[in-house]
Amino acid sequence: MFTQFHNHPKLHGEALDSYLSNGWFRSGQYIYTSKILNFDGILYSPIRIRLPLQDYEFRKRLRKIWNKNQRFETIYRKAFISREKEELYQKHKLRFEGFISQTIKDSLQDGGETTVYDTYEIAVYDGEKLVAVSFFDLGKKSMASIMGLFDPDYSSYSLGFYTMLAEINYGKKNGFEYYYPGYVIPDYPKFDYKLKIGEVEYYKAMEDDWQPFTAMKKEELPSQIIENQLLTIGSDLKKLDIQYQIYYYPHFDKGYLHQVGELTELESPLFIQVYLDVIGQNLLLEYNLKKNCYELGQYHGFMQPIQNYYNPAPHKDYETFRTLLIRQIVLKSSETRESIVETILKIRNSLPYNNFT
Secondary structure: OOEEEEOOOOOOEHHHHHHHHOOOEEEOOEEEEEOOEEEOOEEEOOEEEEEEOOOOOOOHHHHHHHHHHHHOEEEEEEOOOOHHHHHHHHHHHHHOOOOOOOOHHHHHHOOOOOOOOOEEEEEEEEOOEEEEEEEEEEEOOEEEEEEEEEOHHHHHHOHHHHHHHHHHHHHHHOOOOEEEEEEEEOOEHHHHHHHHHOOOEEEEOOOOEEEEHHHOOHHHOHHHHHHHHHHHHHHHHHHOOOOEEEEEOHHHHOHHHOOOOOOOEOOOOEEEEEOOOOOOOOEEEEEEOOOOEEEEEEEEOOOOOOOOOOOOOOOOOOEEOOOOOEEEEEEEEEOOHHHHHHHHHHHHOOOOHHHOO
């Protein structure tokens, strides 16, 4: 599953350390992980990053931002929600596009009165006026930055970035080993500011390992692997005059929202529908990232919709297939395109199914 959500009665101390080190992050009172996201109609792979704090020092450029903001009063304390923070949130949220929670309380606590996290805050004051605030969660050895807000009238002070530096400063002084600022996305520069804090590591989800960000290769990201594999085998099908279409399947990231008993659902964000009239149902071809292989099968959902339960964001290049797809049978699994294409040719020529496995 590309997106997973967990809900726990407590998410701090060693429990939070474990989740963060395995590429998970906070969403309200949940903790989640996602390998692929749809932003502006394009599939991206979010890359979790972290900053090792041992021996870390601010670079010259960061010291300049730090020193510039020493004219303000900076307070480190246990987080709490107040009217002045909500007012700052209402100003700040106008900068964001798409879905955003209506209040800080909704965003941090899902509208509830309590939290399962050990959340602290950095509050920055210009005299009596709150001009910036950020929230971060504490584990035993790790800390995770959650949200930063600043008054747009103070944009020239880079207060959003300054509060990140203040969080890092808190982590160093209190003996934390890692600072997790969330994720970045290659070719989506909105989050690139997080890379400016220093020599960060990135979580390589396919290998469950942390590596220097400088070693990251875009072609190894899940979104790139799946699309490239399908485009390549699609080219093979086209040469053989086999009709097909690549679809975007938005239900791949529904996570905890819906389950269908013990049935196996399609979990890939992209798939190929192969058009063959010799059988009673069209074939579905996917690249199974977990198994690193192609899978050719038949699915319920092509001929008769099972469920349409939400209106998903579309893909820029591929038509959206909105019906939930449930697996009937896998006809062939293979790491090679040639084997899959051969199987499709056999089906087109009406050869027996028992030769396909």
